[in-house]
Amino acid sequence: MKRKSLGLMIVLILSIFAFTGCSPTASKVGTAPDGSEIAIEKATMKFMKDTQAGGYKLVSTEDLNKWVNEKKALIIIDTMPADSFAKGHIPGAVNAELPKTTLADATDEQKAAFIKLLGEDKSKTVVVYCGYVACARSDVGAVLAKQQGFNEVYRLPGGITTWQEAKYDVAK
Structure with missing residues (x-):
């Protein structure tokens, strides 16, 4: 009886993996288009x-779209x-270009232009946003805003890429 229960449990667990896409034999696993999660994990950890x-x-992206539609008082x-x-x-x-590396790499002119917009x-x-999750320009801006004494500072993780993928309005 115990063997039969154990066998049924193993079949059930394997079935769950197969049906949920968590099976190691699934053709595409995870969020990466190519099935490799390494780059996504590295970007996520850095982020x-x-x-x-x-x-x-x-x-x-969804919440920022709500804020924009509600005309919440904010600067983007x-x-x-x-x-x-x-x-x-x-x-x-509004636009203020910042480096894709660190705040230390920002020129005095870039910092001044950003601070003026604040x-x-x-x-x-x-x-603050940039192009996509692994882009650090938005981190540079968020850090700079915090250093200037702003308390309500937000970073949009997926940047303009997720905004466009969500099919929200884009200004040109």
Whole structure:
């Protein structure tokens, strides 16, 4: 009786793996188009470490779209180069290019332009984004905003890529 129960349990567990896509023999596993999670894991770990070190918050694409539609008082800063911004950006966003590496790599001119866009009201909500999850430009901007004394600082993880994939309005 115990053998039969154990056998049924093994069949049930293997069936669950097969039907949920968690089977090691599934042709595509996980979120990566090619089935490899290594690059996604590396990007995720870096993203989480940057977020924790920066002390800012995250906002989902869906929630930011709600804020935009509700006309919530906020400033949205696109940190991509001007030519990328011109091709398409989140409605209402302003542009201040920042480096894709670290704040230490930002020029004085880049920092000054970004800080100017922030304005004087430290209580306003600031949302910073770049191109995609692994892009660090938005981390640079969020860290800079926090250093300037802004408390409500958010980073949009997927940037303009997730915004466009969600088929939300894009300004040009």
